[in-house]
Amino acid sequence: MARLAGVSKKTVSRVINDEPNVSTKTLSKVKDIIAQLNYSPNPQARGLAFSRSFLLAVVNDNPNASYVTEAMYGALSQCRPNGYELVVHPCDSRHVDLLDDIINFIKRVKIDGVILLPPISESEELISRLKAIECQYVRVLSVIADDSAHRVRSNDREAVRHVANHLIALGHRDIGFIQRPKNSQSTTERHVGFRETLEDNGISLPQNRIAMGDYTSQSGVECAEWLLNSTPPPTAIFASNDQMAIGVMATAKKMDIRIPNDLTVIGFDDNPLASMVWPALTTMNLHTKKMAELATQKLLALCDGDVDRAADIQSELVPNFIQRQSTATPKIQPLQ
Secondary structure, three states, rough: OOHOOOOHHHHHHHHHOOOOOHHHHHHHHHHHHHHHHHOOOOOHHHHHHHOOOEEEEEEOOOOOOOHHHHHHHHHHHHHHHOOOOEEEEEEOOOOOOHHHHHHHHHHOOOOEEEOOOOOOOHHHHHHHHHHHHHOEEEEEEEEOOOOOHHHEEEHHHHHHHHHHHHHHHHHOOOOEEEEOOOOOHHHHHHHHHHHHHHOOOOOOOOHHHHHEOOOHHHHHHHHHHHHHHOHHHHHOOOOOEHHHHHHHHHHHHHOOOOOOOOOOEEOEOOOOOHOOOOOOEEEEEEHHHHHHHHHHHHHHHOOOOOOOHHHOOOOOOOOEOOOOOOOOOOOOOOOO
């Protein structure tokens, strides 16, 4: 290609790797030769030349398939233009060899850097082990648990305040809450933010209004059965993810409870199904794809050894409230 374009091999390399300092005329000439020859760089040869694999990984132990898919697409949107490939590595947080499994995977596949999704992103022991093997990482999580170069934070506590304030504005005072067992920081953030906002407005969240799910729709069904069979049942239920909220809606339909006339339901994360069910589900959009895009941009900078550039990339997003048709004023107004 260098011979046909009348340039040096280094110039061809600069064009292929999107490096600066190539004139527009030369860039066009080399790209024309690349197109004529239908040339595609060999990733193995490129890896050997740069002492990298050009492989990034998304590591997750999250049961929410749509969340992981959105994160994957966000990461891919940044990997492909920058000559990297993406590997998705699911794992099981209950497995006794969880951290060994992740570290062995990174070594075996020769991963350059990892994007860690919650709740595995909250593991300080994993971070220590990644540093020990000099593997670059960026964490997606709900608290400030690392420097800005290594994290993208979703401010879940602020987000659930919007949910609580919306329910209060509608007139709800007897509210059920479905959360995941307290084994993750995001669960704690959502619980604390929701409870504190209610309490600031003189509304309690008693233990008999809190149900424990596991982020699956079936757990939402089971939690809703327990909440809605209480006397009196709550006028609203907030589930800390959409899968569980959709389970609540299924239970309500089975019990002939109309949404939103008899029961208001709100979810969290804006699962693609949230806008497809009827009535469409009011929820919080987590910006999962955007968070993964930002995390990947940071990771690419870290792989280039540019910590300052990684730190300058946006490190926090606040989910935004998406109001649809599953919320309304309570049918029976509380006594004043």
